[in-house]
Amino acid sequence: MIYENQKQRDLGATLKSLLKERSLSMRKLSSLTGIDTATISRIISGKQNAKLDHLQLFAVHLGISTEQLFQIAGFDIGTRQVDQHSDFHASVDSINEVLLSYNLFDAQFTTELVRKELIKYEQYALTEEGRRTILEDFRTKVESVNSTGPFIDRLKQMYVLFCESELTSERQAIIGSALLYFILSTDIIPDYVFPIGYLDDAIAVQIVLNRLELMDDKEQSPENNV
Template sequence: MSEKNREETLGLTLTALLKARSFSMRKLSSLTGIDTATISRIISGKQKAKLNHLETFAFHLGVPTAQLFQAAGFDITMPQAETHSDIYTSISSVQKILQSSNFIDHLFTAELVQKELIKYEQYALTEEGRQIIIDDFPSKVASVNGAGPFIDGLKQMYLQFCEDDNTSERRALLGSALLYFVMSADLIPDYVFPLGYLDDAIAVQLVLDRLNQSDN
């Protein structure tokens, strides 16, 4: 695909998304913090979109990040059958994208997220850890505009964590994911292409898997 065709495809995609959501470019600008003139130039093909532009647009337009990357001409293979949003894209695929963009110096794996979660399990059982979750989770959700498929999972975890009839094991598991999200000890910084909240999503999925195992 030529450079011109890529810019036209991205522009048409963004225009369609704005129309579907009844967003003006000014509205998108206010949500993303990206200047309206910049958005206009990207849509018209007069300016090439940066990677952080695409990530931010996808986040606020509620579409898979890979959809905009593909529209912009990046070679990203989308799963043929998705049971989750692209936030659950295979770790190996995301790892390749991150490495090609020189944003990480080490291999990113689910094992690294799991190690962080284990650190938080006992802390979640302390009064200090509990208070951090209770006090800071709502504001952290608000700070990311409550977007992302993993947010619903976290909200459910928060409600369950606040229940009085949890076992210590269940409270520790729930709290570990909530603390990972709240305390921003991200293995992938939130601003990093292709998806800053990927590790938070993986943390949620790992905890859900362990909760399901313990319930069976």
């Protein structure tokens, strides 16, 4: 019980600090997350335990990894793993809402703009210079953002795939485009814009994953197995 109370206080102090750093009120966080202001107040004051969905929403809108917030709240993420795939989609699904709340939707960001940037990078990924940029700079960029989480993990997986010699040129170009988008920081949303910097990188990753899934489905269709 003492341990649980301490974790509640730790979580409350962390949320309070993050709100102060981001110049956000509990009412604004309520508007962003859809969580009642009174509930947020009780969680911060330690009078109510936060649920997993509360923590996931706080993480998205306060710019902290879900894993870190879960640990602070006392969840044993070593034995109670969160589905990173669903967490990734939850983050992406909330992007439009966040953009709208910060008046950045359409004016500075659309999925189509990211898609066009990816197309530009596809050909570059197949050049010697583009490949060298990915191989030499990817790990440095990951370290520089000091970030973990679903979309970073996906990028790491893509990097491993990109390095495989058996990868077709088409797949290499598609995967390489997401890696170059991340490395070269040609961001539709500047990385310093809190809390949505890097969310366009997440959109880029999702676009590439969707394209790869379509390719897999096409290759596995009965027409191609005749």
